[in-house]
Amino acid sequence: MSEKEQAPLREIRINPIVPSESVLVATARAMRPRKDEEPAPRDTRRHVERCPFCQGNEAMTPPTIMAVPGEENWQIRMVENLYPVLGETAGGALTFGLQQAIDGYGRHEVIIDNAVHGIAIHEMDEAHLALLFGVYRDRMAQLYASDSRIRYVLVFKNFGPAAGASIAHTHSQIIAMPVVPENLHNELLNSRVHYQKYNQCIFCSLIDEALTFEATIYDRVSGEIRRKINVGQYVVERGEHFIAIKPFASRYEWEVHILPLQHDSDFLNISDAQRADLARVMRRTMARLDAVVGGVQYNYFLHSLPRSEAYADCQSGFHWHLEICPRTSIPTGFELGSGLFVNTISPEDAAQQLREVSLES
Amino acid sequence: MSEKEQAPLREIRINPIVPSESVLVATARAMRPRKDEEPAPRDTRRHVERCPFCQGNEAMTPPTIMAVPGEENWQIRMVENLYPVLGETAGGALTFGLQQAIDGYGRHEVIIDNAVHGIAIHEMDEAHLALLFGVYRDRMAQLYASDSRIRYVLVFKNFGPAAGASIAHTHSQIIAMPVVPENLHNELLNSRVHYQKYNQCIFCSLIDEALTFEATIYDRVSGEIRRKINVGQYVVERGEHFIAIKPFASRYEWEVHILPLQHDSDFLNISDAQRADLARVMRRTMARLDAVVGGVQYNYFLHSLPRSEAYADCQSGFHWHLEICPRTSIPTGFELGSGLFVNTISPEDAAQQLREVSLES
Structure with a gap:
């Protein structure tokens, strides 16, 4: 590596889909001393007597909504969240002057991802992960069908205390909301504008840039190479149907996005073959993250087309995706x-480090 | 309190200035069990031998930029940040296709707020705080004057590890940026639109709502009272020139904003009398937060009119303010x-709890 390439990077990278979610990449900052704390050891127990999400403790939670393969000996189990952020309401938020509010109607459910208490995603079988994605899909479809007030169903997962998980047993959550989340709304509108302008899905273009482009930028005066973009530089993992990409404008140091290679706006369209491939790409991506970060704690969430007339014209421009956000630093007053x-x-370095992890399978 | 008033609140409150920064207020969620961890005791030492920000260790930092009252026996001292997020650059970020970037030019400085290592804002003299605000003002003015590439000078403070502070000695930071931050940009544009429509600063309207309005909302059918808004319900602290308000759409549980009572878009216009009053309102507000939260860890930051032609027409609509964001919970995959x-x-409850703290002075 030449000296020029080692010079610290200091640039504000614009998120091509939502410019307001931009990032300051400042690699010199990584050299500052940090307290050399070992990450807290992960809770890897298989079964915990008093854990409400462990088998045998089903009475400690609200009743089962869905269980796979069945109520007896379930491997995945869904229940209502005991402390829902959205739920039944008296109806009609009260607004006054500048105090505008929307009624917090909705549902908030927990998916116990696995009967094994402390198992991480990359330690699960791919067949199990494919089932889990099937549960996401089925419950999303049910919730949209059950209630026309639901504008969006958000699936997400918090893993580890740094990611805000308050219960150690591995779980995902589903929140059915009365509004389309603002950040998804912006992705939908901006990708629609891009499609109207260029007749091209911007997410498909990003996949193309990751897979099929190379470029060299020279200095105008000296002719020296200032930057090279190589084929595959942003690719972390590639399957038959899915790709895991390190975004050029990653807000989180180890942020990775997983997208279907073929354009599709709606996660609910996922086929069985695609689910199996998603499981494989997901497991391998999480294994890479876990190896590089060292016991990765993270959030992930799904952004898919809302089931609403208002977004019917976003099908060609929007591309569903799963965003994985490892939590390795705490936002400060600068971010706020x-x-x-x-x-x-x-x-670019992060993607390379992730690719270089050698996986056993 | 009637039963109706005790029913859990569940509503999405729209930020009246930047609707995209809205909040889900879900009070039932507060009942969920949290680990009963005592907050880590704050580092209250007066002097720490190896702390680079303590007196006597000046050689451990970059050279002094500004010292108050003087280099000898300073009480406030400003130095460059050893690991700046923005700084000198080779110039010209390299852009390609969807990869758009802005050169990360700027400055990043540290203000050692006080010679006493572990002192909290509410423990400082008001005279000292007035000096500190003077240092903010003077350095902001210098940085704007020194370099036309600077579009915004952001002053902020991280206090405590939960707020991302990596050095325990109390300090603020100043970052001179080549762009106007996106969230401030949105405040500026939206408050300009509000002014154009209503010929009224929206921040002034919010202060009026807090200080001079009361309202009752009845049920349309039964005529029962559904909600009352009382005079002063959102006021935490009121001085001669400044007011501390609990925003209706507070994103953080204990978030408080401090604003000048008289309209002013630019913090740099602050007079000496105003600085003294700001110091008093600030000290008392922080004392209230510290008492209620128990060793509050927080960020605060200043939003003031950028020194740029592009925002010259925002003077009537924009109102400078200081936002205090105590960090009492970790954002999860739902927030992301x-x-x-x-x-x-x-x-409303938070404001009341803060008001009820009895202060000695």
Whole structure:
């Protein structure tokens, strides 16, 4: 590597889909001393007597909504969240002057991802993960069908205390909302504008840039190479149907997005073959993250086309995806005050480190 | 309190200035069990031998930029940040296709707020705080004057590890940026639109709502009272020139904003009398937060009119303010996936709790 390539990177990278979610990549910042704390050891127990999500403790939770393969000896189990953020309401939020509010109607459910208490995603069988994605799909479809007030069903997972998980047993959550989340709304509108302008899905273009482009940028005066973009530089994992990409404008140091290679706006269209491949790409991506970060704690969430007339014209421009956000640093007053995330690891280096992990399978 | 008033609140409150920064207020969520961990005791030492920000260790930092009252026996001292997020650059970020970036030019400085290592804001003299605000003002003015590439100077503070502070010695930071931060940009544009429509600063209207309005909302059918808004319900602290308000749409449970009572878009216009009053309102507000939260860890930041032609027409509509964001919970996949913050304490209750703290002075 030449000296030029080692110079610290310091640039504000614009998120091509939602420019307001931009990031300051400042690699010199990574050199500052951090307390050399070992990450807290992960809770890897298989069964915990008093855990409400462990088998045998079903009475400690609200009743089963869905269980796979069945109520007896379930491997995946869904229940209502005991402390829902959205739920039944008296109806009609009260607004006054500048105090505008929307009634917090909705549903909030927990998916116990696995009967094994402390298992991580990359330790699960691919067949199990495919089942889990099937549960996501089926419950999303049910919730949309059950209630026309539901505008969006958000699936997400918190893993580890740094990611805000308050219960150690591995679980996902589903929140059925009376509004389309603002950040998804922006993705939908901006990708629609891009499609109207260029007749091309911007997510498909990003996949193309990751898979099929190379480029060299020279200095105008000296003719020296200033930057090279290589084929596959942003690819973390590639399956038959899915790709895991390190975004150019990653807000989180180890952020990775998984997208279907073929354009599709709606996660609910996923086929069985695709689910199996998603499980494989997911397991391998999480294994890479776990190896590089060292016991990765993270959030992931699904952004898919809302089931609403208002977004019917977003099908060609929007591309569903799963965003994985490992939580390796705490946002400070700079992030809060500027809205700009600071990322201290170059996304290109991060992608390379993730690719270099050797996986056993 | 009637039963109706005790029913859990569940509503999505729209931020009146930037609707995309809305919040889900879900008070039932506050009842969920949390681990009963005592907050880590704050580092209250007066002097730490090896702390680079303590007196006597000036050689451990970059050279002094500014010292108050003087280099000898300073009480406030400003130095460059050893690991700046923005700084000198080779110039010209390299852009390609969907990879758009802005050169990360700028400055990043640290203000050692006080010679006493572990002192909290509410423990400082008001005279000292007035000096500190003077340092903010003077350095902001210098940075704007020194370099026309600077579009915004952001002053902020991280206090405590939960707020991302990596050095325990109390300090603020100043970052001079080549762009206006996106969230401030949105405040500026939206408040300009409001001014154009209503010939009224929206921040002034919010202060009026807090200070001078009361309202009762009845049920259309039964005539029962559904909600009362009382005079002063959102006021935490009121000085001669400044007011501390609990926003109706608070993203953080204990978030408080401090604003000048008289309209002013630019913090740099602050007079000496105003600085003294700001110091008093700030000290008392932080004392209230510290008492209620118990060793509050927080970020604060200043939003003021950028020194740029592009925002010259925002002077009437924009109102400078300081936002204090205590960090009492960790954002989860819901916040990341939806952009919607979850607040489990009703802002009205929070304001009341803060007002009820009895202060010695």
